[in-house]
Amino acid sequence: MANKNSEALKQPLWVNNPVLVQILGICSALAVTAQLKPAIVMGLSVTVIVAMSNVIISLLRNTIPNRIRIIIQLVVVAALVTIVSEILKAFAYDVSVQLSVYVGLIITNCILMGRLEAFAMQNGPWASFLDGIGNGLGYAAILVVVAFVRELFGSGTLFGFQVVPQCFYEAGYLNNGLMIMPPMALILAGCIIWYHRAKNKDLQEN
Amino acid sequence: MATKKFRCKVCGYVHEGDKAPEKCPMCQAPQSEFEEIVEEGAAPAKKGLNTNSNVYTIVYAAVMVVIVAFLLVFVSQTLKERQTANVINDTKQQILSALNLRDQADVAATYDKVITADALMQADGKLAEYEGEFNTSYKGEFDKGNLHVFVADIDGQKKFVIPMNGLGLWGTIWGYIALNDDRTTVYGVYFSHASETPGLGGEIASLKFQERFPGKSVVDNDEVALKVVKYGKADKSSQYEIDGVTGATITSTGVNAMINKVLSAYIPFLTKQCCKEGGCEEGSEECCEEHNVESND
Numbered sequence: 001m002a003n004k005n006s007e008a009l010k011q012p013l014w015v016n017n018p019v020l021v022q023i024l025g026i027c028s029a030l031a032v033t034a035q036l037k038p039a040i041v042m043g044l045s046v047t048v049i050v051a052m053s054n055v056i057i058s059l060l061r062n063t064i065p066n067r068i069r070i071i072i073q074l075v076v077v078a079a080l081v082t083i084v085s086e087i088l089k090a091f092a093y094d095v096s097v098q099l100s101v102y103v104g105l106i107i108t109n110c111i112l113m114g115r116l117e118a119f120a121m122q123n124g125p126w127a128s129f130l131d132g133i134g135n136g137l138g139y140a141a142i143l144v145v146v147a148f149v150r151e152l153f154g155s156g157t158l159f160g161f162q163v164v165p166q167c168f169y170e171a172g173y174l175n176n177g178l179m180i181m182p183p184m185a186l187i188l189a190g191c192i193i194w195y196h197r198a199k200n201k202d203l204q205e206n
Numbered sequence: 207m208a209t210k211k212f213r214c215k216v217c218g219y220v221h222e223g224d225k226a227p228e229k230c231p232m233c234q235a236p237q238s239e240f241e242e243i244v245e246e247g248a249a250p251a252k253k254g255l256n257t258n259s260n261v262y263t264i265v266y267a268a269v270m271v272v273i274v275a276f277l278l279v280f281v282s283q284t285l286k287e288r289q290t291a292n293v294i295n296d297t298k299q300q301i302l303s304a305l306n307l308r309d310q311a312d313v314a315a316t317y318d319k320v321i322t323a324d325a326l327m328q329a330d331g332k333l334a335e336y337e338g339e340f341n342t343s344y345k346g347e348f349d350k351g352n353l354h355v356f357v358a359d360i361d362g363q364k365k366f367v368i369p370m371n372g373l374g375l376w377g378t379i380w381g382y383i384a385l386n387d388d389r390t391t392v393y394g395v396y397f398s399h400a401s402e403t404p405g406l407g408g409e410i411a412s413l414k415f416q417e418r419f420p421g422k423s424v425v426d427n428d429e430v431a432l433k434v435v436k437y438g439k440a441d442k443s444s445q446y447e448i449d450g451v452t453g454a455t456i457t458s459t460g461v462n463a464m465i466n467k468v469l470s471a472y473i474p475f476l477t478k479q480c481c482k483e484g485g486c487e488e489g490s491e492e493c494c495e496e497h498n499v500e501s502n503d
Binding site (some may be wrong): 031032034035038062063064065066067068072074077079082086087089090091093097134138150151154155177180181182 | 251257258262263266270273274277278281282288289292293295296392403404405406452455
C-alpha cells in the first residue's frame with residue numbers, strides 16, 4: 001500500500017507526467033511560460049488546488065450520483081478556487097495580483113478534471129492527495145523548464161533580473177523575439193516530449 | 207417470496223423455483239451442476255441508498271449547491287473588510303508609484319504625507335475638493351464625469367496626478383500620470399494591466415517602459431500631444447514621442463489611446479483655461495494659485 005502511494009506521487013513527476021504523457025493543461029502552459037515568475041506561481045497554485053480537490057472528491061466518491069459526477073466535480077473545484085482566491089485577496093494581496101488571470105485558468109485546467117475523474121473517484125483520500133501533489137508538481141516542473149528557456153533566450157533575464165551581460169548585446173547579440181511568442185512554448189514542450197519518449201520506449205506508438 | 211433462478215452450468219438452462227431441480231430437463235445433469243443467479247443491482251439497493259435514483263440525484267445536487275453557496279457567502283462576507291482595505295492600499299501605492307515613490311513600506315502614511323488633495327476638475331479647469339469616499343475604480347468616476355486630480359507635494363514642489371483607464375489587447379489597462387507644476391511636463395507614470403501577455407504587453411507595467419515618460423511634454427497648442435509610437439519609431443529629439451513596447455503593438459496603441467482619451471478631457475485643467483477666461487491677467491501665476499486647492503488639514 002505504501003508502495004502504491006509513493007507511486008501515486010512519483011509517477012506523474014516524470015514517467016506519467018500530466019503534460020508530457022496525458023497532454024493535459026497545455027493551453028495554460030502556453031499562456032504563463034513567457035517568464036519564470038508567473039510560471040512558478042501558476043505551478044504552485046495548480047498543485048495546491050489539485051491536491052485539495054482530489055481529497056474532497058475522494059471523500060465524497062461513494063456518495064456522488066454517477067450521472068452528475070462531472071458537475072459535482074466542477075462545483076467543488078470552482079468553489080475551492082474561489083475561496084482560495086478570496087483568502088489570498090485578504091491576506092496575501094500581492095500574490096493575488098500576481099495570480100489575477102490565472103485563477104480562471106486554474107478552474108478550466110484539464111489536469112484537475114482529469115485527475116478527479118481518473119484517480120480520486122476510485123482511490124482513498126491520502127492516495128488522492130499524493131496523486132494531486134505529484135501531478136501538480138509534474139505540471140509545475142514542465143512550466144518551469146519551458147519558462148526558463150523562454151525567458152533566458154527571449155528576454156535575457158531570469159526572474160526579471162538581467163543575466164545576459166550587456167557586453168553581449170554590444171557585440172551584436174539579440175534577444176530571440178520568437179521565444180516570447182506562445183508558439184515557442186509548444187515547440188519547447190514538443191522537444192521535451194521527444195526526449196521523454198526517447199527515454200521511455202514503452203510509451204512510443206508505432 | 208420471489209422466485210429464485212437457477213442456471214445449469216452444463217447447458218445454460220434456467221430453472222425458476224425455490225430450489226434447483228433434481229435433474230436438468232435439457233441435459234440430465236445432476237442438481238449439483240446448478241447455480242443460483244443473483245440479480246444484478248439488487249444487492250447494493252439493500253445495503254443503503256441507491257445513488258442512481260432520480261430523487262437521490264436531485265437532493266444531492268440541491269444540498270451541494272446550498273452548502274457551496276453558504277460557504278462562498280460566508281467567506282466573502284468575513285473577508286470583505288480586509289479585501290477593501292487591501293484594494294485601497296494598492297490604489298494609493300499606484301498613485302505614489304506615478305510620483306516615483308515605488309514599493310513604500312507604509313503606503314497609507316506616505317500617501318497622507320505626500321498627497322495634499324483629492325480634487326475634481328471643474329468645467330473651467332479649476333479644481334474643487336472631492337468630498338466622497340476614496341475611490342478605487344477611476345473608470346467609473348471618469349464615465350460619470352468626475353475628473354479626479356490628486357495634488358501632491360514632493361519636497362515643496364507641487365505635482366498633479368491624473369488617473370487613466372483604457373483597453374489593451376486582452377483586457378483593461380490603467381495607470382496614473384504625474385505632471386509637474388507647469389501641468390505639461392511629465393514627472394512620472396505608472397501603468398498596470400489586467401491580462402496582457404507576460405513578457406509582451408505586460409511590459410507596460412515594467413519600470414523599463416515607464417522610465418521613458420519623465421521629462422516629456424503632454425500638451426501642445428491646447429491638444430494632447432504625448433504619443434506612444436511603435437518601438438524604435440520615436441523621434442529621439444521630439445519631446446512628445448515615446449517608444450512603445452517591442453512586440454506589443456496593440457497594447458502600446460492602447461496606452462496611447464488611453465492617454466489621449468483621458469487627458470483630452472482634462473484639457474481645461476492642463477491649459478489653465480481659468481487663467482485665460484478669468485478676470486486676471488493671462489498666465490498670471492497668482493490667478494491659478496488662487497484656484498488650486500490648498501492642502502487639506
